[in-house]
Amino acid sequence: MTKYVNHDLKVSPTPEEAARQTFMSSMRMYVLHDLANGMRTVYESEVEPKFERKNKRTPKDGVEVHRALKKDPTFKFYSSMRCNAQEMVFRSILPTVERSQDTLNKKAKALSRSKKANGTVETDPNFKVPRSVSAIDVHRMPGNYDTEYGPDDVTQGAVYDNGISVFSMGFFGENLDDIGSSISMFIKNKYPKFAPKRILDMGCTIGHNTVPWAKAYPKAEVHAIDVGAPVVRYGHARAQAAGVPVHFHQQNAEATDFEDESFDLIFSSMFLHEVPKKGIKKVFKEARRLLKPGGLMLHMELPPNKMLGAYDSFYLDWDSYYNKEPFYKPFRDMDPRAVCADAGFAKSKFVQYVIPSLGQYGEKAVKDSVKKQTGKADDQTGRFAAGIHWYCFGAWK
Amino acid sequence: MSTAGADKKPLRYSVRGKDTRFFSAEGVDELVAISMALAQELWVVKERLAAYEGLAAKKKVFTAKEIEGFKFTPAQRAKLDAESQAFIDRVFFTLRERVEGLAADPDEPAPPKEP
Numbered sequence: 275m276t277k278y279v280n281h282d283l284k285v286s287p288t289p290e291e292a293a294r295q296t297f298m299s300s301m302r303m304y305v306l307h308d309l310a311n312g313m314r315t316v317y318e319s320e321v322e323p324k325f326e327r328k329n330k331r332t333p334k335d336g337v338e339v340h341r342a343l344k345k346d347p348t349f350k351f352y353s354s355m356r357c358n359a360q361e362m363v364f365r366s367i368l369p370t371v372e373r374s375q376d377t378l379n380k381k382a383k384a385l386s387r388s389k390k391a392n393g394t395v396e397t398d399p400n401f402k403v404p405r406s407v408s409a410i411d412v413h414r415m416p417g418n419y420d421t422e423y424g425p426d427d428v429t430q431g432a433v434y435d436n437g438i439s440v441f442s443m444g445f446f447g448e449n450l451d452d453i454g455s456s457i458s459m460f461i462k463n464k465y466p467k468f469a470p471k472r473i474l475d476m477g478c479t480i481g482h483n484t485v486p487w488a489k490a491y492p493k494a495e496v497h498a499i500d501v502g503a504p505v506v507r508y509g510h511a512r513a514q515a516a517g518v519p520v521h522f523h524q525q526n527a528e529a530t531d532f533e534d535e536s537f538d539l540i541f542s543s544m545f546l547h548e549v550p551k552k553g554i555k556k557v558f559k560e561a562r563r564l565l566k567p568g569g570l571m572l573h574m575e576l577p578p579n580k581m582l583g584a585y586d587s588f589y590l591d592w593d594s595y596y597n598k599e600p601f602y603k604p605f606r607d608m609d610p611r612a613v614c615a616d617a618g619f620a621k622s623k624f625v626q627y628v629i630p631s632l633g634q635y636g637e638k639a640v641k642d643s644v645k646k647q648t649g650k651a652d653d654q655t656g657r658f659a660a661g662i663h664w665y666c667f668g669a670w671k
Numbered sequence: 672m673s674t675a676g677a678d679k680k681p682l683r684y685s686v687r688g689k690d691t692r693f694f695s696a697e698g699v700d701e702l703v704a705i706s707m708a709l710a711q712e713l714w715v716v717k718e719r720l721a722a723y724e725g726l727a728a729k730k731k732v733f734t735a736k737e738i739e740g741f742k743f744t745p746a747q748r749a750k751l752d753a754e755s756q757a758f759i760d761r762v763f764f765t766l767r768e769r770v771e772g773l774a775a776d777p778d779e780p781a782p783p784k785e786p
């Protein structure tokens with residue numbers, strides 16, 4: 275259900291719509307847990323041994339696993355059902371959002387103007403949305419982040435908010451902010467003397483993972499950018515409703531309007547894997563330009579293929595082939611250290627962390643993880659399964 | 672499907688560049704999609720029935736309006752959520768069997784040779 279949308283822009287599904295939505299959370303759990311585990315069992319007990327007999331070695335990477343598994347009906351059912359489940363998640367919330375469209379737009383406008391917090395929002399009618407966003411329904415979300423159904427429209431923000439509420443099955447936390455909450459708590463404890471005055475979140479969508487940074491560092495001025503106008507409008511209204519001041523801008527992270535050396539902390543989450551390789555390089559250069567000396571750039575992402583075994587690489591790369599995430603594998607094939615170094619960050623200033631989810635493990639575990647970093651990812655990293663951990667990397671300037 | 676008023680642009684429901692094809696036999700991908708949707712609709716009915724039962728237990732007499740407004744208690748909700756997992760498992764049992772069936776006994780007596 276849309277039960278993790280608990281703010282002033284909450285929508286009210288009819289009992290039938292709510293049943294379709296809760297069903298989709300259960301269905302996704304079945305696909306990502308039962309079917310996914312089954313596929314691994316079939317791989318380990320049939321597909322891999324067959325490969326080994328033929329080639330006298332095990333598959334060396336995700337591509338070889340993929341090729342070997344592709345013909346198996348288990349793979350086909352898993353894939354077919356995962357694609358359908360993904361689309362059905364969005365279709366389960368669309369009628370509810372559609373019915374509330376006018377109300378949502380009115381409420382968002384009122385919240386934007388309200389004095390509940392001193393945030394701001396800027397959109398640009400002449401803004402050119404990059405084709406990597408405008409020409410595709412990323413992860414099968416009809417309308418993507420940028421479709422506008424009218425002036426000052428916030429619809430796609432609501433589609434995303436309610437969609438990920440059903441999609442995340444609880445793993446994103448009660449307010450869909452587990453990533454931002456876990457990582458900001460980790461950074462505060464890891465670097466107690468670090469007190470950023472200006473923070474930027476790149477590719478913020480509806481600011482659900484921006485707000486925790488503003489809460490963690492209440493004295494900081496927090497900015498958030500995204501190329502989608504409806505999502506930044508919605509994000510601003512959502513932050514205002516929470517009484518948290520955040521300044522939202524419709525801007526491209528590859529080339530922003532901000533001044534050189536104007537931020538102490540630049541964060542992003544689940545952003546880079548939706549950007550083409552060329553763009554990623556520009557984003558890192560831009561982050562370096564925007565950071566003050568001594569500032570930190572930190573990106574939460576799916577773990578790179580380099581950190582994973584062949585099967586886990588295949589498993590995460592599945593989205594890139596079949597879930598309208600064309601940039602996901604190219605990004606995960608990149609070496610995080612090299613991307614930072616290429617943008618001019620000193621090699622010795624590279625950082626990477628695997629952080630337990632605050633919602634699943636609690637505060638103590640997040641704080642304890644400050645001392646327990648191994649720099650390794652496992653099959654719980656970045657995946658919707660019991661015991662989820664968030665991977666992030668970046669560099670100090 | 673659209674629930675928008677006549678003056679409004681309906682929201683987009685389908686994904687641009689629909690591209691999901693995994694089975695070589697024609698129609699199987701569609702059948703998967705259809706059976707998932709059926710499962711979902713059947714679940715809607717089951718949940719609605721549970722609402723009837725919940726209400727009947729509470730009141731003995733009820734109106735349609737009362738059913739529409741019925742809300743599950745947290746305990747009833749938790750029970751339903753657990754039941755929906757079991758329900759999915761039943762509908763898609765054939766896929767579980769594909770995995771669990773791997774545990775064949777090497778000594779299993781073979782059937783007669785197929786003609």
Ligand SMILES: C[S@@+](CC[C@H](N)C(=O)[O-])C[C@H]1O[C@@H](n2cnc3c(N)ncnc32)[C@H](O)[C@@H]1O
Nearest residue numbers: 419477478479483500501502526527543544545
């Ligand atoms: C998966 S969402 C990220 C959601 C959010 N940060 C989170 O933590 O869940 C990716 C976002 O990046 C945005 N985006 C893609 N390319 C961009 C670019 N070049 N500049 C800024 N935002 C971009 C998309 O519009 C989308 O809202």
